[in-house]
Amino acid sequence: MSTRAASWWFGPVPARRIDVCRALTFGYAAIWLTVRAWYVWDVSGLPSRRFAPVGVMTWLDAPPSRPVVMGAWAIGLACSVLAALGRGLRITAPLGSLTVLGIVTLTSSFGQVFHTEHLLALHLLILAAASIIEPARNATERSGWPLNLMMATLAATYVVAGIAKLRFSGTDWVTGDVLRNWVAADNLRKVLLDDPSSTFGGWLAGVGWVWGPIAVFTLLVELGAPLAMVSRRIRTPWLVAAWLFHVGIFAMMAISFPYQLSGVAYLAFVPAERLEARVRQAVAGGGPRRARMEVTERP
Known part of the structure; x- marks a missing residue:
């Protein structure tokens, strides 16, 4: 190193x-x-x-x-x-x-x-x-190695998922109907088995043009995860995109990733001590401005 x-x-x-x-x-x-x-x-x-x-x-x-x-x-x-x-x-x-x-x-x-x-x-x-x-x-x-290792571990899960998609379907993931068929088949299986399914996902499967952008967005989130570790400029947009990615999975497939949706999975990426200070001040009635003044600026 x-x-x-x-x-x-x-x-x-x-x-x-x-x-x-x-x-x-x-x-x-x-x-x-x-x-x-x-x-x-x-x-x-x-x-x-x-x-x-x-x-x-x-x-x-x-x-x-x-x-x-x-x-x-x-x-x-x-x-x-x-x-x-x-x-x-x-x-x-x-x-x-x-x-x-x-x-x-x-x-x-x-x-x-x-x-x-x-x-x-x-x-x-x-x-x-x-x-x-x-x-x-x-x-x-x-x-800071524990936080960096937590970031690397989380980023690795996204990268592995992205690589698996490309190995399974190649460029068809973006240009074909792989994702669309996957969502449709998953919801149909759940309906037949009387498991929780997504009405929204079933409806969206009939809208062909949206799946290309969704597939590209998925790969950008998954393969772009390591960049969020090293670039603060990319980090915040990626965190928002990754969280919305899991919201989308829940909306379209009724599959929940509670650890990610809670936001706790991403804590290593953010200055958590500032969030704590803001919460404490909000509870105490001091407001976010006072909290910012009491927290030393850190990278």
């Missing part, structure tokens, strides 16, 4: 930026675990013959029992809450991240692999590693 690249990767950022990112990401994990509790309970009771282990579960011949799974769930929830509050980070952050990884991998071992849930697990692992390697002290600045 060149000196310039190392200076950027490990360069200092406000310590509060990492703290806010950790608090909101682990807070999201706690909410996610709570919302998914009944699903985890149901999956943990499925017959062993349906267990097709993936990821960290591949070393198991049979799924763990329900008491073990729900015990891990309880530990993950408690540790996520404590890590979000900044309590015992060198213990709670690693335990919380590992249990979330185990739970998302277990549920994926019984059916569809939910890649967005694994993105959350990876972000938690990065923040947990940062809590061990560079524990929070009274310093006002810390190395």
Whole structure:
């Protein structure tokens, strides 16, 4: 790694930026675990013959029992809450991240692999590693590598998705009806199976001219993700486009990416400490102008 690249990767950022990112990401994990509790309970009771282990579960011949799974769930929830509050980070952050990884991998071992849930697990692992390697002290600045690694991890998921589209369909993704047929077939399948579908997506499939621009927009978002890491001029437009990209997927296919739609997935890209200050001042009645005055300008 060149000196310039190392200076950027490990360069200092406000310590509060990492703290806010950790608090909101682990807070999201706690909410996610709570919302998914009944699903985890149901999956943990499925017959062993349906267990097709993936990821960290591949070393198991049979799924763990329900008491073990729900015990891990309880530990993950408690540790996520404590890590979000900044309590015992060198213990709670690693335990919380590992249990979330185990739970998302277990549920994926019984059916569809939910890649967005694994993105959350990876972000938690990065923040947990940062809590061990560079524990929070009274310093006002810390190395920014955890945030850069979180950005790189998220960007990689978009790039892989974009490359997969081009490998699957080539230029037909842009010039043909691949995306249009995909959306139409997905909604038809859901209607036939009485699953939640998108009436809007079904209607839009009949409007031929819109799909070329949508396909181009999709590739620009996915393949352009790395540029948002290195260019502040591109970062904000890309973040808006990426969020709208997931809104569009939900509108056209009734497929939700809650981690991205919540905005928490993108926290590493923004000066989160400024957002915190604005929220605090808004709650206190000071307004955003006063909040801006109290936050030191950082890159």
